[in-house]
Amino acid sequence: MELYRLTAHELLDKLSKKEISPLDLISSVRERIKNNDGLVNAYVRLVDRPAEFKLPPQKNGALCGIPISIKDNICTESLNTECCSKILTGFKPPYDATVIKKLKEAGAVILDTKTNMDEFAFGSSTENSCFGPTHNPWNLDCVPGGSSGGSAAAVASDEAIMALGSDTGGSIRQPAAFCGVVGLKPTYGRVSRYGLIAFASSLDQIGTFTKDIPDCCLLMNVISGHDPMDATSIDVPVPNYIKSLGKNIKGLTIGIPQEYFIEGLNSQVKSIVEEAIAELKKLGAAVKEVSLPHTEYAVPVYYILGTAEASSNLSRFDGVQYGYRANSSNLVQMYKKTRGEGFGQEAKRRILLGTFALSHGYYDAYYLRALKVRTLIKNDFDAVFKDCDCIITPTAPTEAFRIGEKTEDPLQMYLSDIYTISVNLAGIPAISIPCGFTKAKLPVGLQIMAKPFGEETLFQVAHAYERSTQWHKLKPKLQ
Amino acid sequence: MTYEPVIGLEVHVQLKTRTKVFCGCSTEFGNEPNTQVCPVCLGFPGALPVLNRLALEYSIKVGLALNCTVQEFTKFDRKHYYYPDLPKNFQISQYDLPISKNGYLEIQINGVSRRIKICRAHLEEDAGKLIHEENHSLVDLNRTGQPLLEIVTEPDIFSPEEAYEYLVNLKSIIQYLEVSDCDMEKGTLRCDANISVRPKGSSGLGTKSEIKNLNSFKAVRDALEYEIERHSETLNAGEKIIQETRLWDDKKSQTVSMRSKEEAKDYRYFPEPDLPPFIISKENLSEIKNTIPELPKEKKSRFIQVYGLSEYDAGILVMSKQNADYAEERLKIYPEKDKKPVANWIIGPLTATASNLKCEVSELQIIPEDFVALIDLVEKKQVISNLTGKTVLEKMAKTGKSPDLIIREENLAQNSDEKSLEKEVDAVIQENPKVVADVKIGKNNSLMFLVGQVMKRTKGKANPKIVQEILKRRFA
Numbered sequence: 010m011e012l013y014r015l016t017a018h019e020l021l022d023k024l025s026k027k028e029i030s031p032l033d034l035i036s037s038v039r040e041r042i043k044n045n046d047g048l049v050n051a052y053v054r055l056v057d058r059p060a061e062f063k064l065p066p067q068k069n070g071a072l073c074g075i076p077i078s079i080k081d082n083i084c085t086e087s088l089n090t091e092c093c094s095k096i097l098t099g100f101k102p103p104y105d106a107t108v109i110k111k112l113k114e115a116g117a118v119i120l121d122t123k124t125n126m127d128e129f130a131f132g133s134s135t136e137n138s139c140f141g142p143t144h145n146p147w148n149l150d151c152v153p154g155g156s157s158g159g160s161a162a163a164v165a166s167d168e169a170i171m172a173l174g175s176d177t178g179g180s181i182r183q184p185a186a187f188c189g190v191v192g193l194k195p196t197y198g199r200v201s202r203y204g205l206i207a208f209a210s211s212l213d214q215i216g217t218f219t220k221d222i223p224d225c226c227l228l229m230n231v232i233s234g235h236d237p238m239d240a241t242s243i244d245v246p247v248p249n250y251i252k253s254l255g256k257n258i259k260g261l262t263i264g265i266p267q268e269y270f271i272e273g274l275n276s277q278v279k280s281i282v283e284e285a286i287a288e289l290k291k292l293g294a295a296v297k298e299v300s301l302p303h304t305e306y307a308v309p310v311y312y313i314l315g316t317a318e319a320s321s322n323l324s325r326f327d328g329v330q331y332g333y334r335a336n337s338s339n340l341v342q343m344y345k346k347t348r349g350e351g352f353g354q355e356a357k358r359r360i361l362l363g364t365f366a367l368s369h370g371y372y373d374a375y376y377l378r379a380l381k382v383r384t385l386i387k388n389d390f391d392a393v394f395k396d397c398d399c400i401i402t403p404t405a406p407t408e409a410f411r412i413g414e415k416t417e418d419p420l421q422m423y424l425s426d427i428y429t430i431s432v433n434l435a436g437i438p439a440i441s442i443p444c445g446f447t448k449a450k451l452p453v454g455l456q457i458m459a460k461p462f463g464e465e466t467l468f469q470v471a472h473a474y475e476r477s478t479q480w481h482k483l484k485p486k487l488q
Numbered sequence: 489m490t491y492e493p494v495i496g497l498e499v500h501v502q503l504k505t506r507t508k509v510f511c512g513c514s515t516e517f518g519n520e521p522n523t524q525v526c527p528v529c530l531g532f533p534g535a536l537p538v539l540n541r542l543a544l545e546y547s548i549k550v551g552l553a554l555n556c557t558v559q560e561f562t563k564f565d566r567k568h569y570y571y572p573d574l575p576k577n578f579q580i581s582q583y584d585l586p587i588s589k590n591g592y593l594e595i596q597i598n599g600v601s602r603r604i605k606i607c608r609a610h611l612e613e614d615a616g617k618l619i620h621e622e623n624h625s626l627v628d629l630n631r632t633g634q635p636l637l638e639i640v641t642e643p644d645i646f647s648p649e650e651a652y653e654y655l656v657n658l659k660s661i662i663q664y665l666e667v668s669d670c671d672m673e674k675g676t677l678r679c680d681a682n683i684s685v686r687p688k689g690s691s692g693l694g695t696k697s698e699i700k701n702l703n704s705f706k707a708v709r710d711a712l713e714y715e716i717e718r719h720s721e722t723l724n725a726g727e728k729i730i731q732e733t734r735l736w737d738d739k740k741s742q743t744v745s746m747r748s749k750e751e752a753k754d755y756r757y758f759p760e761p762d763l764p765p766f767i768i769s770k771e772n773l774s775e776i777k778n779t780i781p782e783l784p785k786e787k788k789s790r791f792i793q794v795y796g797l798s799e800y801d802a803g804i805l806v807m808s809k810q811n812a813d814y815a816e817e818r819l820k821i822y823p824e825k826d827k828k829p830v831a832n833w834i835i836g837p838l839t840a841t842a843s844n845l846k847c848e849v850s851e852l853q854i855i856p857e858d859f860v861a862l863i864d865l866v867e868k869k870q871v872i873s874n875l876t877g878k879t880v881l882e883k884m885a886k887t888g889k890s891p892d893l894i895i896r897e898e899n900l901a902q903n904s905d906e907k908s909l910e911k912e913v914d915a916v917i918q919e920n921p922k923v924v925a926d927v928k929i930g931k932n933n934s935l936m937f938l939v940g941q942v943m944k945r946t947k948g949k950a951n952p953k954i955v956q957e958i959l960k961r962r963f964a
Contacts, residue, residue, distance in 0.1 A: 083534075084533065084534040090533070090534075092533075097533070100533070102527075102532065102533070102534065103527060103532070104527050104532075104535075106534060202536065203534065203535070203536050204534040204535075205534055206533040206534045207533075207534070207762075209761075210761035210762050211761040237538065238536060238538060239536050239538075240536065240537065240538045240539065240762060240763050240764060241536075241761075241762060241763075241764060317758060318758075318761055320756075321566055321568060321578055321756070321758065324568060324570070324576065324577035324578055325531050325533070325575065325576045325577055326533075327570065327577060329572055329575070329627075330530065330531075330532075330575060331532070331533075340572065341570075344570055364756065367568075367756040367757075367758050368754055368756060369754045369756070372756075372757075372758070376758060
């Protein structure tokens with residue numbers, strides 16, 4: 010049986026009935042990766058490991074025996090975590106991220122090879138990786154999106170049962186849309202960031218890639234919750250997300266922001282999303298047009314705040330304690346050469362942008378002003394959520410683009426996150442679910458947003474849609 | 489031309505919390521290098537800071553004691569610079585919203601009080617320690633992340649003496665609050681001084697120099713004296729002062745240039761995104777206020793008022809809280825109305841005894857009742873002389889025995905019996921005809937010499953007052 014093709018909830022059922030063993034499962038996934046990843050390159054530092062396998066100690070955990078793939082920027086104890094950057098070559102964290110701890114406690118099996126990503130999560134295509142680009146399983150000439158492209162492609166190509174990624178401006182939702190899987194960015198503070206190697210601390214959030222909504226609920230049940238090690242995690246009780254499943258959506262109000270259906274939105278993507286909205290209407294939801302008037306400022310605000318925080322967060326990579334160190338005769342030279350040789354082009358670009366934005370004399374005009382506009386963007390959402398249960402938009406303005414198509418034009422690349430960035434600025438949760446295919450047989454994602462800690466609403470709406478459609482069941486034929 | 493100095497002080501106080509300010513590592517002093525570290529204070533990728541509540545509370549306490557406005561809303565900021573003692577290459581500090589602002593500390597010089605304005609007190613993390621060896625440097629990150637409170641004065645200090653008094657009083661207040669040891673040798677209190685001079689009587693500020701490596705309050709005073717002279721001489725020679733950082737060399741008693749600060753550093757401060765801002769509610773504030781003990785200034789006036797002590801004695805006794813509490817315990821139970829002898833005995837013989845035994849006064853094993861009993865035996869009952877009293881005190885400290893017991897065991901009680909003392913006096917008069925002649929022509933010193941001789945003959949047991957009276961009668 011091709012166990013790797015199944016979802017976690019299907020596998021948990023088989024595991025509990027003892028139809029299969031955890032060893033069968035991990036072997037199946039490993040075999041799949043071995044046979045497939047030459048084409049996709051979803052994983053980095055792949056090594057052929059012996060089939061030996063130690064069963065996790067927890068026998069009753071919620072994810073007992075389920076293999077989980079982890080993005081290369083989430084710390085795993087004694088297991089290389091390099092953010093797909095040369096500067097972190099050989100870095101083995103001495104500790105587990107809180108999410109990893111929680112997964113282990115739930116009996117999940119952490120895969121010993123990590124998923125590919127844009128270096129330090131800087132990118133929307135997974136082309137900025139020191140390990141080479143990941144390929145979109147639906148069309149190997151296309152990008153899988155990014156920055157969590159490895160995790161998205163792994164789940165889409167059945168090289169993973171479920172995966173973790175991180176989302177700073179769309180890094181989970183956009184690749185989920187491009188690869189036709191379910192990708193959730195939780196509310197800021199819902200999932201601990203402890204152990205997530207920071208890109209932009211005020212925007213980063215760990216989230217999930219799964220094959221369907223029930224799996225997303227399962228995984229969120231495990232990784233959510235307040236963490237005393239993360240001062241920005243919020244102490245709000247975690248509901249049992251499984252209970253959001255199977256509910257109808259009659260009486261719910263869905264807001265459609267006019268600012269998201271504008272020039273630049275691919276016409277095929279537009280009509281596919283409109284069909285999805287029509288489907289939800291049919292299922293009983295009320296749909297109304299709403300306005301998020303400050304949407305146009307989201308991209309510039311994001312690239313000021315995000316790069317400013319990144320320039321600061323990445324200053325610790327200096328060759329002193331860990332990772333790559335360039336040979337040099339003195340301290341300042343070591344700093345310069347290590348960082349010059351260790352960071353890729355996009356990382357350098359963002360460090361320079363951020364350093365500029367924080368510099369004396371520019372701070373007020375850029376950083377401070379961006380902070381203020383961020384508040385306006387958040388206020389837009391607060392206003393809409395007074396009358397709406399959720400907001401629905403396309404996840405990305407286009408289908409997956411071709412590898413190399415946008416690498417020479419960073420601005421074009423930045424615009425591929427135009428629909429996802431506001432969510433991070435506002436700190437709200439949003440999910441991308443498969444909602445159809447373009448003529449080129451590339452997946453399209455539907456983005457659903459809710460108010461802070463409104464994940465249950467996302468699951469309710471997404472699951473209602475998932476049950477009445479079959480998009481999530483379609484699999485790419487790798488060629 | 490004569491110049492007057494304008495001085496500002498930056499004091500870093502290491503707060504005495506058990507764990508570091510943003511992680512759970514121990515703050516213990518003097519352990520093996522790099523043994524009190526974790527991913528957070530090592531600045532490892534993915535690690536996040538979480539504020540130590542106690543460090544915040546301690547900072548607020550100091551702010552209140554220094555008459556500052558404690559801000560309702562406070563936040564942390566990142567200050568960026570590259571240096572190997574700073575693992576993240578930024579320091580979590582506070583920029584535009586420090587915990588406390590606009591306070592003052594009152595000092596007294598020659599009986600005149602003045603308030604030194606304090607501009608701010610903010611909380612930050614300490615950096616590690618670098619040990620420079622011949623061709624390499626070693627890094628110890630045990631100190632990284634220890635809580636530091638930086639207390640900055642306005643340029644509101646106008647003499648090295650004021651600077652010295654400010655520091656002495658600041659240390660005393662902080663020790664009263666029991667939030668820091670303020671031990672300059674261990675580096676739990678560090679001070680940098682900014683100084684400039686201007687023509688006497690003018691306003692405005694000259695070009696300043698910043699002095700570092702000040703290892704004691706005395707060094708601060710000496711370095712400031714040195715700098716006033718250097719600045720004045722430079723200006724009088726028609727030269728300009730360069731804005732720079734200078735290091736104090738204690739051995740040579742001079743400052744030397746470390747680096748010029750002509751190009752101002754850009755620290756690129758911005759709000760620390762990993763720590764949400766803190767709201768300090770009125771309730772929190774009043775709770776903390778309630779934990780502030782009576783401070784040295786108030787204690788001193790109370791000692792003067794309640795126990796009738798002199799300004800000087802009260803000032804000495806309240807310098808440290810420990811000593812003040814020690815003194816008060818004894819002042820309270822001393823049965824006489826006039827409490828001055830208790831102060832005298834603590835400041836004098838008791839302090840000397842402690843210093844002989846190389847310990848703190850409070851560590852001496854003399855219970856309060858024995859101590860006041862001894863004072864009573866000397867001052868009122870005159871069972872023993874002042875001199876013998878000091879000997880008995882030493883013995884009490886060493887053995888823990890009561891003064892009565894020591895006096896009995898060693899037969900130290902004073903001889904006040906006139907008849908037997910007269911015999912001793914007469915014997916001394918006979919033995920010292922020359923001195924007696926001097927006494928007769930009015931030399932008072934010589935009389936005291938004779939008293940001394942009697943004391944010697946009686947092995948210190950004679951009551952010197954009575955001896956003196958007898959002698960005076962003999963020469964009347």
